[in-house]
Amino acid sequence: MDRKSCTGVVTGAIHIPTVSFGPKELNTTALAEFGEYIHSVFPTVFKTSFVQHEVIGEYSHLFTVQGSDPSLQPYMLLAHSDVVPAPDEGWEVPPFSGLERDGFIHGRGTLDNKNSVMAILQALELLLLRNYIPRRSFFIALGHDEEISGHNGAQKISALLQARGVQLAFIVDEGNFILDGFIPNLKKPFAIIAVTEKGAIDLMLQVNMTPGHSSAPPKETSIGILAAAVSRLEQTPMPNMFGSGLLKMTLQELAHEFPFPTNIILSNLWLFGPLVSRLMERNYITNALVTTTTALTMFNAGVKVNVIPPVAQAIINFRVDPAQTVQEVLELVKNIVADSRVQFHVLSAIDPPPVSPSDHQALGYQLLRQTIRSVFPEVNIVAPGICIGNTDSRHYTNLTTGIYRFNPLYLNPQSFRSIHGINEKISVRAYETQVKFIFEFIQNADTDQEPVPHLHEL
Ligand SMILES: CCCCCCCC/C=C\CCCCCCCC(=O)N[C@@H](CCCCN)C(=O)O
Ligand SMILES: [Zn+2]
Numbered sequence: 001m002d003r004k005s006c007t008g009v010v011t012g013a014i015h016i017p018t019v020s021f022g023p024k025e026l027n028t029t030a031l032a033e034f035g036e037y038i039h040s041v042f043p044t045v046f047k048t049s050f051v052q053h054e055v056i057g058e059y060s061h062l063f064t065v066q067g068s069d070p071s072l073q074p075y076m077l078l079a080h081s082d083v084v085p086a087p088d089e090g091w092e093v094p095p096f097s098g099l100e101r102d103g104f105i106h107g108r109g110t111l112d113n114k115n116s117v118m119a120i121l122q123a124l125e126l127l128l129l130r131n132y133i134p135r136r137s138f139f140i141a142l143g144h145d146e147e148i149s150g151h152n153g154a155q156k157i158s159a160l161l162q163a164r165g166v167q168l169a170f171i172v173d174e175g176n177f178i179l180d181g182f183i184p185n186l187k188k189p190f191a192i193i194a195v196t197e198k199g200a201i202d203l204m205l206q207v208n209m210t211p212g213h214s215s216a217p218p219k220e221t222s223i224g225i226l227a228a229a230v231s232r233l234e235q236t237p238m239p240n241m242f243g244s245g246l247l248k249m250t251l252q253e254l255a256h257e258f259p260f261p262t263n264i265i266l267s268n269l270w271l272f273g274p275l276v277s278r279l280m281e282r283n284y285i286t287n288a289l290v291t292t293t294t295a296l297t298m299f300n301a302g303v304k305v306n307v308i309p310p311v312a313q314a315i316i317n318f319r320v321d322p323a324q325t326v327q328e329v330l331e332l333v334k335n336i337v338a339d340s341r342v343q344f345h346v347l348s349a350i351d352p353p354p355v356s357p358s359d360h361q362a363l364g365y366q367l368l369r370q371t372i373r374s375v376f377p378e379v380n381i382v383a384p385g386i387c388i389g390n391t392d393s394r395h396y397t398n399l400t401t402g403i404y405r406f407n408p409l410y411l412n413p414q415s416f417r418s419i420h421g422i423n424e425k426i427s428v429r430a431y432e433t434q435v436k437f438i439f440e441f442i443q444n445a446d447t448d449q450e451p452v453p454h455l456h457e458l
């Protein structure tokens with residue numbers, strides 16, 4: 001595959017608007033087209049005898065790549081083909097044009113997460129074209145509804161594999177990146193492999209009142225009561241959970257890359273922990289790493305300008321810190337609202353998944369680490385961390401204890417904001433490096449020893 005067709009397959013994928021708009025609201029025409037598209041651009045994957053392809057939940061794809069050595073436990077690579085909506089406003093380039101310009105491929109899904117869908121299949125296609133036969137079996141699961149919780153994609157694939165008695169050595173999904181420019185004093189990029197992710201609660205608060213004529217209003221309306229309740233929630237931060245462990249581990253690994261005195265502070269968190277945790281609260285991205293976050297995302301009320309509103313509803317999206325549970329957060333929320341006129345309806349809730357191992361015996365973590373060192377030799381630090389978003393991987397805790405969330409891409413604060421935002425784009429070079437990473441990763445999973453850097457050239 002030449003360079004042009006390598007990126008051409010991504011532009012074609014971005015062009016298909018596989019948007020998940022909301023629960024049960026998907027662009028099924030686009031999802032069906034996407035299925036045909038991957039079939040047409042990766043013909044070798046689909047015709048190889050030891051690669052089995054199944055469609056699950058109508059639009060998700062499960063590939064089973066049969067390895068030659070059945071004694072090796074299989075692993076799984078995950079990605080998702082659906083994207084969040086992208087109205088044209090504010091974009092430099094229309095979000096579904098898939099235009100390649102100035103060394104970048106532009107559009108919704110270029111970072112989240114069609115890049116991974118295409119890079120995984122492209123790496124496999126290239127390996128198969130070179131007659132590579134993997135030793136270790138692996139699965140590729142491409143969900144079609146990750147952005148709306150993965151109930152028809154990842155959840156069904158997980159149940160199917162469980163019914164087949166599959167147990168996996170590890171899973172690699174989207175999530176964290178090689179972070180660049182997120183910490184002011186730290187000029188060097190560092191790779192964070194997320195070994196857990198935050199939990200989530202979608203909570204609806206509702207206030208009901210008897211409607212009436214607005215010319216003689218009651219002292220408080222449903223809107224006023226609800227607005228005060230959600231404002232209290234917004235103004236009352238959840239407890240800082242910095243002390244609970246994982247983040248401390250991440251910071252200790254980063255410590256020696258900082259100049260004096262930050263290196264001393266981060267190496268002595270037993271003493272400076274409270275100071276560091278307060279500093280992290282000041283920035284909205286690092287704040288998300290130390291606490292359960294509260295985001296007021298929807299508010300609906302009122303029927304007419306001169307009618308006292310019978311119902312007011314608000315939806316709040318909490319991201320639950322790995323050191324807390326959904327139940328604990330709900331208790332805190334009830335205490336903060338402290339108003340019996342406000343009803344609580346939990347629309348969905350999921351606890352944070354268990355922390356995956358990152359020690360020397362953790363095969364998935366070590367393979368990622370080795371491949372990062374080989375493909376990104378300039379990156380000195382690889383550390384375990386927390387993913388602040390939710391991923392399809394949370395549906396697979398029944399199949400493995402080793403779940404790692406890592407995209408082999410550089411991410412800076414501007415590109416972070418483009419995910420679910422505007423002007424999402426990936427450089428051609430970054431995409432090619434992602435393909436190379438997966439190409440090497442699959443081979444590294446077959447070796448018994450540390451890979452020799454650049455042994456497996458594309
Ligand atoms: C000391 C370290 C500083 C770290 C700075 C952290 C920077 C954050 C980096 C990357 C985070 C990107 C998260 C990408 C994964 C997002 C996946 C996603 O969008 N999932 C959705 C699922 C929605 C399911 C329906 N409820 C989501 O989380 O909303
Ligand atoms: Zn995603």
Ligand SMILES: [Zn+2]
Nearest residue numbers: 084112147420
């Ligand atoms: Zn997303």
